Amino acid sequence: MSTFVLVSGPFTDGRLWSEVALRLRESGAGAHPVTLGRQPEADLETHVEDVLRLIDSLEPCGDLVLVGHDYAIHPVLGAADRRPERVARIVHLDAGMPQDGDTALALVPDQTVHELLRTEDGSALVPPPGPDQWQRWGSTEGLSAQRLELLSGLAAPQPPRTLTRPLRLTGAGAAVPTSGVLCTAGGTTVDLVEALVRTGPPQFLKLADPRVGFFELATGHWPMLSCPDELAEVLLRAAAGEGRRLTVPEDESPFLGSFLLDAPERRRVRNGRVDLHLPESGEAQGPWPAVLFVHGGPVPPDLVPTPRDAPFYLGYARCTAGLGAVGAVVDHRLHGLTDYARAADDIAEALELLRADPRVDARRIALWIFSGAGPLAADWIAAPPSWLRCLALTYPILAPLPGWGAIGPRFHPVPALRADDAAPPPLVLTRAGLETPQIAATVEEFTTAAQETKTPVEIIDVPRGRHGFEIHEPTDESRDAVSRAMRTVLAHLTRPS
Structure with a gap:
């Protein structure tokens, strides 16, 4: 069975995955949520090292699947680039496709964060959203008021340099198979991705690689809270190499x-x-x-x-x-x-x-x-x-x-x-x-x-x-x-x- 390394987006930590990890373990898989460093001086490299430490601590048995949600795809890709021989698959969970030199800030939808990082000296922690502010970061569909309170209760400030330091990739992890899990309540669907592949710049053509599979979840941006059972099932299917393939002539x-x-x-x-x-x-x-x-x-x-x-x-x-x-x-x-x-x-x-x-x-x-x-x-x-x-x-x-x-x-x-x-x-x-x-x-x-x-x-x-x-x-x-x-x-x- 596969072993999953689960890394969540900004402000959150490994506790966000508790229900998903339980379902994965019940299926016989390994599940290891990661808590990324929250010290004010932490940067993207700090978080890459956090993921690497967990990878290096695991016994090399079964397929290792790295799951990056939102911002966390940056440290996940950074870690996979340094341990490509250990990683069987990377899962982009409602996450982008950052390239070498990209910063996570480029995909931050909340304009108040951009303003904060422009006006401060770069050392001010980014405060977490309150229960009525999470929609600035992604669709909250599927989250009850109690779940939004839970999300806020688990949240902590985000170190600013994790968002502003560029991702550094050598290309060593480019051959690792990938899966995309799209949370459709936010507006992104497999059909939209296929349209971008067909009509966008050539870098999107890599998504038509047969090693890339796609899944959809009819929920908002935090499926680990809104539909943990469905998310666990999709992760297991992704690890097995399933998923919709895109076929687009170059x-x-x-x-x-x-x-x-x-x-x-x-x-x-x-x-x-x-x-x-x-x-x-x-x-x-x-x-x-x-x-x-x-x-x-x-x-x-x-x-x-x-x-x-x-x-x-x-x-x-x-x-x-x-x-x-x-x-x-x-x-x-x-x-x-x-x-x-x-x-x-x-x-x-x-x-x-x-x-x-x-x-x-x-x-x-x-x-x-x-x-x-x-x-x-x-x-x-x-x-x-x-x-x-x-x-x-x-x-x-x-x-x-x-x-x-x-x-x-x-x-x-x-x-x-x-x-x-x-x-x-x-x-x-x-x-x-x-x-x-x-x-x-x-x-x-x-x-x-x-x-x-x-x-x-x-x-x-x-x-x-x-x-x-x-x-x-x-x-x-x-x-x-x-x-x-x-x-x-x-x-x-x-x-x-």
Whole structure:
């Protein structure tokens, strides 16, 4: 039978696992809850060492399964990286996929914690939530008032450096099989994960590895309290190698596949992070209007090819140049959920570079934003300059998804649209009819706000299109939608002032 090392999220300790550990032991498995160090000076390395000490104390018999809940996936991955020969499986229990160099703070949804760690000198303990505050950290569905009181009673302050120190991985544990247990009350489902694999950056493709299995629990973020029996059963099944597998062709990534329209190569000029694709001089006389394409994300910093060299964005930019406008693509630095401010700065800089180019008509600029870059639209909705003639959004994420609280209130397009002084530029929204429910809900929230504020939005629907439909089995319907969106944006750029 398997032996489980159980590590819980922030503020909690090994006592949180008491019922789950009992069920596992009753099944014949070993169960060892871990209490991570709570001393004020503890950091992520301290917690990695806590997990390592327990691993090293166990007899090497049976399969060793490390379970990391929430924050605890960081020390679990750190320990597995140093003892890969001892670990048979890693279970991500309602936890993220941190990479080398990531901090746990990037996935902390509670903005008060971010503010605390920004304003303090880094030594202030993060206070635990009260019974009415746990929902800031995850869904509390399934927890009675008594269970919330128990959760608070077991809680203690979190040492700040456990959240701010980066995870260090050598890659030694990359081959260890993994399982993901998703608590669906928080909004994350296997279908959503599969959509991210199909349409997101290439790093998500690893989730389609046959060694990765997925499970769902219809409960909130603390299943060890809300459904310990079901959680124990799922952990046993995960240890046995069960779980739903994702099968996604690698060429479905928008960074790897081919564009759906014929897009002949155009003269390209590189300026910093921005590439300009220019119309033929015979097609029109410059200066030309311009469209800046903003890729989705987050994407890893070492992504190859970078978005501006990927067929997807090359296709959009070249087609724009073929219509008589400059098609520009920016490689912005949205590498994680805490990078939206940096990405916003990159886009502002790219727009200034674009407008300063003598081949560009600085008075006629459009911004075209895709997918996970959708929150960046908030700035341009709230305070658009006069030269921004159009803001286009293609299958955008327009409100934080589950676990995206770290992006901060600045990057919420819906409140920006509802602001009393909002005067957004003309909006062009392309929707995928087969969008994942979580993303579709953010778009619905945005369109409802537009109706209530009487903000015109030109909507182009692709009824049978998925997120990233330009790559996924292109159809006449999707080709027509992209062509219509381009013509609509260009019409705004050429319309008299």
